Amino acid sequence: MSAIPKSGRASGAFSTTGGRLRLVVAVTIGVLITPAGKVLADNVGATPGCGYEYGVSDDYVPPGEVIPVNCVSHANNKWHAVRPYSFGNQWAGAATAFQNSVSGDYDPTELVAYWTTTDSLPDVRLWDWWYTHGVVAWVDCPADNTGIGYKAAGQATTRWCRGQIIRLDANFAENYNAYGRDWIACHELSHTVGLRHDDDYLVSCTAYPVGGTVSRDLSPHDKATIDYWY
């Protein structure tokens, strides 16, 4: 699948007073040097306490570690199949946003990310419904995942999960325009390839909005991290 050019997509221009200082700090400290010498974002790594293991292995979550609603997992390999299941009929425009993000944000990296309606073992499943519990969107590695492993033995943060689920609560559809849908798509998909939240909201979709603004694109560091892992 060919990539969709994003030359017309710009990060939001609004910022708070402290935004630029925050950005400088984030860029300065928000990187890691790999053994291979590559500079990576530090917002990476699988999270503990994901759905499939929750309640099964109580001592898996280190003391003081937050059990996330968002579950971050790596993908098992570079072929990243994203499959909608009756997706977008409750949240209009969601399918387009996710499809564009797959091809425009992720496929241009070392990942071979693609949209599929037939893959029986997709890496990511997309669902939307009126879930009614107050969360707009989240990712889980559920109990019915189709595979789990670790990219490095003994390192929980390298856990990968196939059959991850991204859920969107259609109750909130009216709160997001096309830009917001693009951000949600890029943000949630990032959690399916091992990216956690970043605070570099001006350049990374993995961040949260500050003052109503957040990038809807992967940052260079996000892309470098993906390239490193895949």
Add this chain to the structure above:
Amino acid sequence: MFCRRLAIVVSLAVVGATACAQDSGGLPLDSTAGTSGDESRVSSEMGTSDTVAELPTGNESVAELETGDVDDGASYWAGFGVPGAIEIEIYENLARFVNSSTVVAVVQALGPGPQITLHGDPKVPEDVYTITSLQVRVLEVLSGELTSGQEITITGLRAPVGPPSAAPAILFLRHHRDPRYLREPDPSQVADPVDRQALIEMLEVWREFSADKYQVVNSQGVFVAAGERIANPIRHTRAPDSLVSELSLLSFAELKEAIRSVAGHPELASKPGDFICCEPPTEG
């Protein structure tokens, strides 16, 4: 810049500053009545609430209960799946946060409450999810209408594991029937008849389950306390959050006082980025 801290909070409460425009907060939404349907797509079960060796009686003072370990408390509350993924609103102003909540209270966890398993999209049979709940005893009401000693139930996506922490927690709560947050879809607007019927059935069960329950407003809405230390165990550490950052610097007593000082004063909440809000009125 953000922080005028407690002295200003107290003074604002006394003075009742009016320099800020009123901000109602919240999102008034219509509620829609469902119709009857079978409950084949929904199941529920009761959790146990008798797993605690020593529960508070409700007669203790909060000071007596401030003996729990804040780290244990944070770990316990971190296991409660309050909203924490992409959220619709993150507050930058304490007055707005407090006055957008149905109630703000100091509570102590009692143990798991009832939970319900719901089915999502009827065309995706494996789309099943569980909403858990936690029973807590209200120790002290800081804003809103509840009674000390009252037991309430709070819904979440997951339930904490292990025995409840002794550490008290300040919770920012919204009642599921608070009209400012009653966010329910209108089945009549759903074109697909299969989806529409499934939604009607789900809403009927959801309303019954949630009618007398609360929900933590967002991931900012849990502060665990022990002595002079407080912690917010839910908020993502990498998410910029000036409000929680500033509140976390306060002691438990200071935070309670700050909340009380702005409770009932939504007019104090109009300046995004301000911690407590607002600058004292300037003359001229």
